[in-house]
Amino acid sequence: MLLRRLGALVVTVLLVSVATFLAMRLVPGDPARMIAGPEASADVVEAIRRDWGLDQPLHIQLGRFLAGIATGDFGTSYRTRSPVWDDVKTRLLPTFLLSVTGLGLALAFGIAAGVLAATRRGTVLDTGLSILSTLGISLPVFWVGILLMMFFAARLRWVPSSGWGTWQHLVLPAFTLGVGFFASISRMTRSSMLEVLQDDYVRTARAKGVPRVKVLMGHALRNALLPIITIAGLEFGRLLGGAVITETVFAWPGLGTLMVNSIKFRDYPTVQACVILLAICIAVSTFLSDLLNLYVDPRLRRG
Amino acid sequence: MRHSVRWLAVLVAALLVLSGCAKSNPVDPGTNPGNPSNPAPKTLTFIEGVDVSNLDPAFATDRPTQTVLRHLFENLVDTDPATGGVRPWLASDWSVSADKKTWTFKLKSGVKFADGTPLTAASVKATLDRLLDKSLAAANASLLSSVTAVEAVGDAEVKITTKEPFAPLLENLAHPGAAILPANFDPKAPIGSGPYKVQERQNGVKLVLTRNTHYTGAAPAFAEIVYKPVPEAASRTVALESGDAQIVNRLAPEAVADLKSNSKVEVLVKPSTFQISFEINNRMKPFDDLRVRRALNMAVDRAALVKGLLRDMGSVPEGPVPAGAQWPMKLKAYEYNPDQAKKLLAEAGVQPGMKIEIWTSQGRYAKDKEMAEAVAGYLKAVGFEPEVKVMEWGTYSKAIEAKDKKAALYILGSSVPTLDWRLTRNFLSTSTNNYSGYSNPDVDKLLLEARTVFEDAPRKALYDQIQTKVWEDAPFLFLFNQVQIIGVQKGVSGLTVYGHEILDFTQTKAQ
Numbered sequence: 001m002l003l004r005r006l007g008a009l010v011v012t013v014l015l016v017s018v019a020t021f022l023a024m025r026l027v028p029g030d031p032a033r034m035i036a037g038p039e040a041s042a043d044v045v046e047a048i049r050r051d052w053g054l055d056q057p058l059h060i061q062l063g064r065f066l067a068g069i070a071t072g073d074f075g076t077s078y079r080t081r082s083p084v085w086d087d088v089k090t091r092l093l094p095t096f097l098l099s100v101t102g103l104g105l106a107l108a109f110g111i112a113a114g115v116l117a118a119t120r121r122g123t124v125l126d127t128g129l130s131i132l133s134t135l136g137i138s139l140p141v142f143w144v145g146i147l148l149m150m151f152f153a154a155r156l157r158w159v160p161s162s163g164w165g166t167w168q169h170l171v172l173p174a175f176t177l178g179v180g181f182f183a184s185i186s187r188m189t190r191s192s193m194l195e196v197l198q199d200d201y202v203r204t205a206r207a208k209g210v211p212r213v214k215v216l217m218g219h220a221l222r223n224a225l226l227p228i229i230t231i232a233g234l235e236f237g238r239l240l241g242g243a244v245i246t247e248t249v250f251a252w253p254g255l256g257t258l259m260v261n262s263i264k265f266r267d268y269p270t271v272q273a274c275v276i277l278l279a280i281c282i283a284v285s286t287f288l289s290d291l292l293n294l295y296v297d298p299r300l301r302r303g
Numbered sequence: 304m305r306h307s308v309r310w311l312a313v314l315v316a317a318l319l320v321l322s323g324c325a326k327s328n329p330v331d332p333g334t335n336p337g338n339p340s341n342p343a344p345k346t347l348t349f350i351e352g353v354d355v356s357n358l359d360p361a362f363a364t365d366r367p368t369q370t371v372l373r374h375l376f377e378n379l380v381d382t383d384p385a386t387g388g389v390r391p392w393l394a395s396d397w398s399v400s401a402d403k404k405t406w407t408f409k410l411k412s413g414v415k416f417a418d419g420t421p422l423t424a425a426s427v428k429a430t431l432d433r434l435l436d437k438s439l440a441a442a443n444a445s446l447l448s449s450v451t452a453v454e455a456v457g458d459a460e461v462k463i464t465t466k467e468p469f470a471p472l473l474e475n476l477a478h479p480g481a482a483i484l485p486a487n488f489d490p491k492a493p494i495g496s497g498p499y500k501v502q503e504r505q506n507g508v509k510l511v512l513t514r515n516t517h518y519t520g521a522a523p524a525f526a527e528i529v530y531k532p533v534p535e536a537a538s539r540t541v542a543l544e545s546g547d548a549q550i551v552n553r554l555a556p557e558a559v560a561d562l563k564s565n566s567k568v569e570v571l572v573k574p575s576t577f578q579i580s581f582e583i584n585n586r587m588k589p590f591d592d593l594r595v596r597r598a599l600n601m602a603v604d605r606a607a608l609v610k611g612l613l614r615d616m617g618s619v620p621e622g623p624v625p626a627g628a629q630w631p632m633k634l635k636a637y638e639y640n641p642d643q644a645k646k647l648l649a650e651a652g653v654q655p656g657m658k659i660e661i662w663t664s665q666g667r668y669a670k671d672k673e674m675a676e677a678v679a680g681y682l683k684a685v686g687f688e689p690e691v692k693v694m695e696w697g698t699y700s701k702a703i704e705a706k707d708k709k710a711a712l713y714i715l716g717s718s719v720p721t722l723d724w725r726l727t728r729n730f731l732s733t734s735t736n737n738y739s740g741y742s743n744p745d746v747d748k749l750l751l752e753a754r755t756v757f758e759d760a761p762r763k764a765l766y767d768q769i770q771t772k773v774w775e776d777a778p779f780l781f782l783f784n785q786v787q788i789i790g791v792q793k794g795v796s797g798l799t800v801y802g803h804e805i806l807d808f809t810q811t812k813a814q
Contacts, residue, residue: 029697037364038700039719041445041728042735051440080506081357081490090506146537154544161541162533164508251533253507261353261534266697 075269102177114189136183233289237282376482376495443480471723627802
């Protein structure tokens with residue numbers, strides 16, 4: 001099963017590479033003009049086009065690109081003129097840190113809020129948490145980010161407003177990123193818990209006198225967690241490439257902003273490398289969440 | 304229960320380990336100018352909108368990168384904003400041969416690169432030959448398109464030969480793309496003779512410059528410059544308010560009013576070489592008719608657009624060359640007169656209800672899409688039936704190059720500071736960058752003539768004539784002149800701002 005999934009991963013990445021290559025070339029625009037800058041004359045643009053092999057037929061360019069990635073060479077960035085891998089690799093840690101912290105915060109607060117709301121169903125607390133999560137889903141990330149920044153960086157000066165370098169830099173973007181996901185996690189935990197709490201085994205456990213906390217955490221939550229783990233795995237993969245707005249607002253040096261900037265500049269090699277990396281990350285995190293589900297739910301192991 | 308606790312513990316531990324990966328350096332004294340106990344910071348933190356693209360002068364085409372280059376390298380000559388001409392830099396003196404085709408530059412003695420090796424005539428030759436090298440395909444190669452040979456005479460003299468007499472060569476040599484490099488220049492570890500050298504570069508995070516100890520000029524006040532890219536304008540405003548940087552470039556016009564009430568910061572509004580226009584498709588009927596082009600220029604209330612859309616952070620054009628550029632000529636602004644515009648259109652036989660396309664980028668220039676929509680409204684009021692097409696910049700910049708484009712009007716900024724390049728690329732009929740198709744034999748003649756005049760005053764007189772003719776011919780719907788909006792902490796002084804949006808920090812001080 002592991003081998004088959006690994007094979008599927010390689011095929012997916014290959015398909016994604018070719019699709020990205022073609023998609024970038026279908027988008028109108030001229031990388032040579034972008035490299036030359038708006039002030040350059042047409043003969044300079046032509047010289048640049050020849051130099052980068054952009055005047056070659058498409059199949060030859062594609063062949064070169066695939067031959068490159070087969071040997072682990074993503075090419076040279078049009079914008080920075082350094083190997084693409086050098087530009088991309090420095091983005092991995094920030095992307096990973098932001099996703100993990102944002103997701104971690106969302107999971108910790110989201111699960112706690114969900115369990116609280118489920119066990120105090122219909123109370124003021126439940127209604128309050130429900131309002132909070134509705135807000136979390138509907139508030140635009142951009143707005144939340146700027147607001148947090150204005151308050152905690154400009155007014156209180158507790159943390160730097162943007163950038164990367166210390167753990168303080170991570171606080172605001174992680175919370176901003178976590179807000180939306182917190183909302184969906186807490187809602188899902190609440191409904192999942194409510195369902196599980198009505199199951200027979202919970203009633204049995206209570207009937208035989210298991211302490212309330214142990215029933216909640218050991219019996220109910222463990223079963224309620226399964227769909228949450230699956231969602232978290234998918235979400236993690238998405239966050240790796242999809243935190244563009246948070247990254248932009250906080251000038252966070254992640255993969256998302258690199259990819260968006262590279263698309264704007266028509267920096268084909270960098271865009272291709274980013275997409276391939278993200279495809280790998282999403283495939284791997286989905287795979288890992290499946291493994292985690294196996295660990296949490298022994299029933300799945302037999303199947 | 305035990306499992307979930309263990310699971311949580313693993314997660315927490317992982318988080319702690321990961322957050323430990325980030326370098327812990329909580330308070331950088333240099334970046335905290337608001338702190339009174341720290342009177343003279345050593346570090347100048349400067350925030351821009353984009354990251355430095357690359358540190359190879361031959362390929363640096365964006366202003367933020369050129370700002371950094373200005374601190375790392377020196378040119379033979381420097382632009383002089385006071386006169387519009389050039390002044391000595393690495394070259395102490397220069398002369399032109401009788402046939403006006405050979406330039407001789409005398410180099411200052413004792414100049415060294417940051418690695419201690421001397422800057423000689425051989426370095427200059429190597430630099431210019433590199434830029435001319437076809438196999439490099441340099442983005443800034445057009446700077447030397449007139450040059451046929453570069454020769455080093457001894458250590459201190461360089462001869463540059465051109466095909467034809469070409470006076471603008473001097474200005475081109477002042478362009479950041481023609482910065483003088485060592486013969487063994489390596490773009491990965493760039494070394495120049497400027498007041499600073501590269502200390503550290505973190506892609507997308509920061510670029511740190513420190514004083515070049517071999518620099519022969521006066522040492523700059525700041526020992527260190529930290530360049531940080533913050534793409535979002537609202538975040539840049541917060542960075543200024545929170546004191547995270549002493550100088551923040553490209554503030555949003557919306558932020559200026561708020562910042563004015565902040566006693567800790569100051570907003571500088573400076574003229575720019577950027578003039579934004581809706582270029583008119585001069586090849587398309589009826590826009591080949593001068594009356595129609597003038598009518599377009601009279602149909603739009605620019606003052607209202609500058610006030611309403613730009614919050615007064617811009618100005619109404621008074622000529623085809625804005626105040627920030629070399630030798631601008633102040634002409635009479637086009638008056639807003641829709642009735643006169645309608646009359647001119649009727650005279651030219653334009654039927655009311657004519658469908659036209661207006662093309663615009665989005666986010667490339669200040670409020671470009673909004674400008675296009677507003678202009679469409681004004682043109683509708685004088686009888687056109689405009690349709691606005693919005694394109695993303697990469698697509699747009701390619702589409703406007705086509706001779707048979709469907710656009711009647713398309714937005715484009717002009718940024719070149721020097722007049723020869725600025726005016727020939729836009730208005731010389733044979734120029735490959737003349738996307739509007741404007742053609743006036745008189746202007747062509749004057750443009751080429753100006754290249755052969757080597758004294759500033761008569762040359763400037765020719766450019767005055769050209770500007771007047773172009774302004775009357777109305778090849779563009781001249782829209783507005785951009786300004787530079789720069790935020791600085793109170794107490795920061797000595798910042799030099801060039802019209803072409805390059806900043807110079809070598810004289811900058813902080814209290």
